[in-house]
Structure formats: C-alpha cells, structure tokens
Amino acid sequence: MKNFYTDSIPVSPRIQKLKDDLFAQMPQMEADRAVLLTESYRQTEGEPIITRRAKAFEHILKHIPIVIRENELIVGSNTVAPRSSQAFPEFSFEWVEDEFDTMATRTADPFYISEETKARLHEAFKYWKGKTTSELATSYMAPETLTAIEHNIFTPGNYFYNGVGHVTVCYGKILAVGYEGIIAEAEQALAKLKVSDGDYAKRSHFLNAVILSCKAVIDYAHRYAELAMAQAEECVDPERKLELVKIARNCTQVPGKPARNFYEACQSFWFIQQLLQLESSGHSISPGRFDQYMYPYFEKDLKEGKITREKAQELMDCIWVKLNDLNKARDAASAEGFAGYSLFQNLCAGGQDEEGRDVTNDLSFMCVEASMHVGLPQPSLSARVWNGTPHEFLIKCAELTRTGIGLPAYYNDEVIIPSLVSRGLTMADARDYNIIGCVEPQKSAKTEGWHDAAFYNMCRPLELVFSNGMENGVMVGIPTGDVTQMKTFEEFFDAYKKQSEYLIGLLVNADNAIDVAHAERCPLPFLSSMIEDCIGRGKSVQEGGAIYNFTGPQGFGIANMTDSLWAIKKLVYDEKKVSMAEFKRALECNYGQGISEEEAKNITAGIVQGLIEKGETVTEAQIGAVYGMVAQQCCSPEEKQRYEQLLQMIDEVPKYGNDIEEVDAFAREVAYTYSKPLETFKNPRGGIFQAGLYPVSANVPLGAQTGATPDGRLAHTPVADGVSPTSGKDTHGPTAACNSVSRLDHYIASNGTLFNQKFHPSALSGRRGLDNFVSLIRAYFDQKGSHVQFNVVSRETLLDAQKHPENYKTLVVRVAGYSALFTSLSKSLQDDIIKRTQHVFQ
Structure with missing residues (x-):
C-alpha cells in the first residue's frame, strides 16, 4: 500500500511576501527584448533564418536586464517589473503602436507603458514593417478566407499575431543531462552529416543553432550566479546571505549540468519554463507531469535527510508564485478573449504510467497543496483521473476545488488515452499524456499540436x-x-x-x-x-521536426x-x-x-x-x-x-x-x-x-x-x-x-x-x-x-x-x-x- 502524503503543511511567510510584491502595481510593457532582437536582426541580414533566430536569442540573453526579487529562492525573470511583458515584433507589432495610448485603460488586461518605452518600441518597430509572420501569413491566405475572418466567422488570431507555444518539452531529460547533454547530442548528429548530403545545409544550420541557443542559456544562468554572489557580498542579513550563496551555486550548476538534488531540479525547471517564453510569445507552455519528473529528486533527498517536506513544499510554492510572474500582452480584442492575464501553463498531477499503473505520489498531493498555499491562477492545475486513482487524492483535489479558485480541472484517462491512440500515438505515449493550455491532451516532448x-x-x-x-x-x-x-x-x-x-x-x-x-x-x-x-x-518543430504533428482549432x-x-x-x-x-x-x-x-x-x-x-x-x-x-x-x-x-x-x-x-x-x-x-x-x-x-x-x-x-x-x-x-x-x-x-x-x-x-x-x-x-x-x-x-x-x-x-x-x-x-x-x-x-x- 502506498504511503501517500495527506497532511497539510503550513504556508511559509515568504510566500505571502512574494505574492504581495507580485501584485503591488499594474503590469508594464518593457522594450528590452524588442530592442535587442532588432539589433541582432540588423546585424545578421542575409544569413539563414534559423541562424538569425539563434543569434538573436543569444544576444537577448547576453544583454537583457536581470533581477533577483526580494525573498526569492527560485530566480529568473523575463522583465524587470513583476508580471510585466516584453514585446515580440517578429510576429506582429502594429497593434502595439495603435494601442500605446489605450493599453493602460482598456477593460481587459491593461498594461502601463511609459513614454520612454513607447519611444524605444517605436524606434525598434520601424525595422519590422513587411517582415512579420502575420504579414506573410496574410499574403498566403485566399481572398475568401480573409473575407470570412473579416466577418467574424472564425478567428485564427492566436498564432496570427503571436508565437505558437502550446507545448510541453522534455523537462525530465534536461534535469537529467543538462543543456550540456543536449549540446553533445546535437554535436554528435552534426558529426554524422556529410557535406554532400542533399539536406546538409538545412540540417547543419539547424544543429548549430541548437548548440548556440543552449550555450546561451547556460551563460544566462551564469549571469544570475554572478548577480546572486554580488548581492550576497553586500547583504547584511546572514540568513539571506546564505540563501543568495545557495542561489549562486544552483545557477552555476543548472541548467547547464544535471540537477543533483531537488532544489537544483526546481531551479533548472524554472529556467526552462521562463526562457521558452522569452524565445517566443507563444503561451500555454505547460509544465506537464511535474509530479513525475521531479519525484526522483524529492524522494532521494527525503530518504537521505537532505530536505524536509516543509522545505520542499516552500520551493514548490515559490515556483507556483513565479509561474504568475510570467505575463503576455495581447491586442485589445484578443485580451477580451483571453481575459485574466492568463498564460495557461497547465501542470498535471496523478494518472498512469506508460504501462498503465497508477503513479499518484507524494508530489501529486504537494502540487495540490501548493495551489492551496499560493491561491493564484497559475499554474492551471489538472488532475488525471481513472479507475485506479486513489480516493484520498480526489478528496485532496476536492478540498482545493472547495476554496473556489477553480482548480484543479479533472480529466478522464479512460477517454483521453484511446482518443490519442486513434490519432496515431502509441499506447505508451498516450498513457503518458499531459494537458496543454486549457483542455488539450498531448504527449510531452514529442508533439507540435498547434492546439x-x-x-x-x-x-x-x-x-x-x-x-x-x-x-x-x-x-x-x-x-x-x-x-x-x-x-x-x-x-x-x-x-x-x-x-x-x-x-x-x-x-x-x-x-x-x-x-x-x-x-x-x-x-x-x-x-x-x-x-x-x-x-x-x-x-x-515549425518545419515538422516533432514525432506527432497536429492542428487543433x-x-x-x-x-x-x-x-x-x-x-x-x-x-x-x-x-x-x-x-x-x-x-x-x-x-x-x-x-x-x-x-x-x-x-x-x-x-x-x-x-x-x-x-x-x-x-x-x-x-x-x-x-x-x-x-x-x-x-x-x-x-x-x-x-x-x-x-x-x-x-x-x-x-x-x-x-x-x-x-x-x-x-x-x-x-x-x-x-x-x-x-x-x-x-x-x-x-x-x-x-x-x-x-x-x-x-x-x-x-x-x-x-x-x-x-x-x-x-x-x-x-x-x-x-x-x-x-x-x-x-x-x-x-x-x-x-x-x-x-x-x-x-x-x-x-x-x-x-x-x-x-x-x-x-x-x-x-x-x-x-x-x-x-x-x-x-x-x-x-x-x-x-x-x-x-x-x-x-x-x-x-x-x-x-x-x-x-x-x-x-x-x-x-x-x-x-x-x-x-x-x-x-x-x-x-x-x-x-x-x-x-x-x-x-x-x-
């Protein structure tokens, strides 16, 4: 009989302080990413697009301002101000300028924009006329399609104006091998290529772009290590000084190298989650089966006496707060359709493994507890349910539902698994599904679902x-x-x-x-x-690199x-x-x-x-x-x-x-x-x-x-x-x-x-x-x-x-x-x- 963790853990005072700081002011638009992206694109004219994307990502990570917020144990932020948003002009930009003077006062999801930010964005946007995905997509559409969109028969605005997102990546693999492992994998694939191969040009540039991007992420984490050490040297609070030193050590190790313990795994997870949403404006980038890929690190540390349940819960609560720090600015019409500043980061708990056995564990309960402690919309917690789901886990979920925050959502393995098999997934992959965004199932790390x-x-x-x-x-x-x-x-x-x-x-x-x-x-x-x-x-993935490819309107x-x-x-x-x-x-x-x-x-x-x-x-x-x-x-x-x-x-x-x-x-x-x-x-x-x-x-x-x-x-x-x-x-x-x-x-x-x-x-x-x-x-x-x-x-x-x-x-x-x-x-x-x-x- 499994020894499930069912007792509640008191919420740490730190979490309330982090929440208070998060909601102290209106979210803002920031210009740093757009400016840096434009600088890089100007310098790489004429190079293959995949190379330009990697170099732009590297340039952004090297120069974007970084911050460590007060009381944070998990670090990494895409913006200086909490809950704020960068701009992504490579997808679309005209709506941003059109709404400079109304975005702060609109009824759904307002953002403050300073005059300085407006000026910086305006200057960067000059470069992007005629170069965006939205403009190219429009040119590819049939006239009758544009007529139907104009008459509101349907709206493809999600990816028309933004990145795609709606994906779950191989979090567990990165925790296990680090980006150094991914770099080595790409280098091995590159070494196998021959210059005489018909697709050598495309493959080689793609693999080099992967290597460059992953190295940029490692260097970005090291910037945080340096910042944490600099703050530690000036810190007079001995307890906070030790925390900052630990943060620095974590950022030196991960995500470049494998995570060695639960704390490092938490920090590595966060860098992945954060930076995916800096590369592109796609939302619904979902953590997936967090309780499964994080559990080995928790279990090992707990058995060895290196962590307590209370400390592990606090680290998870910190991640839950950070998930609410990420934000995205949409045009006014889209903001009405996605109202609530939501990024739809769906995190699953419970369910079966690839062999059909129930794998609800201690972390499954602690995920529910984290949502109780934090009481915020993100992550969008989902509970996988089947005949083998422990009753007490569902009772724990029901206790969270009773709080009124609308979490978790409940999903039926007995319908979703066979439906995915009917779409071509193997039974093992279908059993390992997670939920993306709102309600969309997919197999993590193998799917470009375009949900x-x-x-x-x-x-x-x-x-x-x-x-x-x-x-x-x-x-x-x-x-x-x-x-x-x-x-x-x-x-x-x-x-x-x-x-x-x-x-x-x-x-x-x-x-x-x-x-x-x-x-x-x-x-x-x-x-x-x-x-x-x-x-x-x-x-x-945009060119069909994933194992499973769908489009889901x-x-x-x-x-x-x-x-x-x-x-x-x-x-x-x-x-x-x-x-x-x-x-x-x-x-x-x-x-x-x-x-x-x-x-x-x-x-x-x-x-x-x-x-x-x-x-x-x-x-x-x-x-x-x-x-x-x-x-x-x-x-x-x-x-x-x-x-x-x-x-x-x-x-x-x-x-x-x-x-x-x-x-x-x-x-x-x-x-x-x-x-x-x-x-x-x-x-x-x-x-x-x-x-x-x-x-x-x-x-x-x-x-x-x-x-x-x-x-x-x-x-x-x-x-x-x-x-x-x-x-x-x-x-x-x-x-x-x-x-x-x-x-x-x-x-x-x-x-x-x-x-x-x-x-x-x-x-x-x-x-x-x-x-x-x-x-x-x-x-x-x-x-x-x-x-x-x-x-x-x-x-x-x-x-x-x-x-x-x-x-x-x-x-x-x-x-x-x-x-x-x-x-x-x-x-x-x-x-x-x-x-x-x-x-x-x-």
Missing part, C-alpha cells in the same frame, strides 16, 4: 443559412437557398452542414497559411532542442446550435406553430429588440464608409441596398408582441443539458458537423487536423459579434461555452447536465472538450460534501465524459465583487480552461460567469 489554432463560432453558419450566404451585401458563405422554401428539416439541416463545411475549409486555409509563415520566419531552435525528434531529423456554441436547430425542427416542421418566414423575421429584428431607423442609418453609414476606405466605389443603388438589409432589423410594436410569444414557445421546447436522450443524441450530431469534416484535412507539417470543443473565454466577445439565434438567444450576447449547456437552461440539476454532456462523442474531439459547472459553496461543505462531489466526477467519467471543471462561489459574492472590486483583489474564479482573478476580467465576462447555472446536491 487553440482558431476559434470557430458554430452559430455563424446558421446565420448564413438564413441569409443565403450573404452578409451586409457581401457573399461570405455559399448560396444554400431560400430558407422559407425548405420543405423539410433535413433540407434545412443539410444547408447548415454545407455552409459549415465550406467555412471550415477556409479556417483550414487560414491555419495552414499561418503555419507556413511561422516555419519560414520564426523557427525556434531552443524549443526544438527539447522536442523529439528535431535533432534527429535536423529540423525545427476549436468549435464552440454546441448548446446554442442544438437548442436552435431543435427549436426549428419542433416549432416549424413538426408542430407547425411558426412559419420559417416568421422565424427569419424574428431573428432579423432580434426578437423585437430591433434597432431604430436612426440607428439603421448610422449603421449603413459605417458600412459604406468601410467600403470607401477599402478603395471601392459605392453607388446610390448599393447604399440603398445596404440600408434595406440593415432596416430589416427595425421592428414594429405589433411584431414585438408577437415575438414575446415566440420566445415563450422557444422556452418550452426541451433543451440540451437536462438528460433528455432525444435532444442529447441530436447534440451529438450537431457536434459532428464540426468535428468530422475537420479531421479530413492535413497541415503543412504532415499532420492532421483534430477538433476541440472549447472556447477559452472567446464565447463572450465572439458572441458580441453574432446575431440572434433560434434558441431565443438575443443578438450580441454570449454564446454557450464549450460543451456546457446554455446558462440557465440546465434546470434538472448537475447530474442531469453531466448525463447530457457525456452523450457527446468525446473521443472524436481529441483536441479536448470543456465542461463548466458551478456549485454553491454549501454543496461541498464537510466530508460528506466532498464525497458527493467526488462521486459526481466518478459517475460522469464512468459515462465517458472527458473533462469537467468547477466554480465554487456564490452568486452573491460575485455580484458584490463587481460592485466593490477593492475588497476582492485575490478572488480567483474559473473562467474557461483556466482560472483568473475575477476583478481583472471585463464586465461582460464577469456577467457570463455570474449567469452560469448554480447547482447544489439534492
């Missing part, structure tokens, strides 16, 4: 069915016929499928264009040094689409209570919430002005046609009364999320309209596309760009998140909602599904509440649900936090596939969380 590649709004094709492919006078979709002439529901549903398949093809075109642009302009040699089999293949709005199509089926075709013409008219004028004539004129003027700015000639007839379409949204008093009755009829139609097998079976078919067509496509790296069904928090801003839907949802309001039922429509309790969600095909959505639930705190009170909660998770997973996460907070608390944010500075909630400080979220996103159905156990 989160785009957001696909499943409601938008339905709008185009009603408009026969047109929007504001532009053909955005394809002609699928006049809906008022469709005789059967099957004909109507088929029109939706055709619209969606066409638009999914455009999404694929956008993702592949961006994929190619990253390979050509921003290959990442440091990241690639830690992914199999880049060194063996002699190519970066995600669809959302399943609940809206299920309830919408079901309402059409029942009210129009089965019961014939409403004509299709009346339904179409109701959607045009937003169920009687339509616009005034003055608003119609203003909207028309805006559309016309946009066409003129594009250089198009606009005739009086065209203006009249645009106004005619916009004016359809105007609504008479008589219509308003009729539409109130229609909304009542819609409300009485059965809804997804209430354990109604007929509706839930249809929801499964609705999900297939996205997941099945997508998996027929391939990406430039030789991999396939795989569907995810989750929105991050984009269901709120993208819902704001979506018209009314036949489920009674009003225009410009949030779309349902992930595979969750529409807020307020799951009226039969949490078990019924779980039963409905479990009937979806979670296996085909191998890029992850996301299921949100919200409980009143009283539901988890006492040991009985925890046992009931664990039983709910077990029952849902027994029915082959894939993922579930929880908010445990009362509606009253959230409403009060909206009114008095100064009293709730540390209130953390679950947003989507991540947690965030509630007061840092936009009001629209706060409202969406408040609106979610609140459950109790009956």
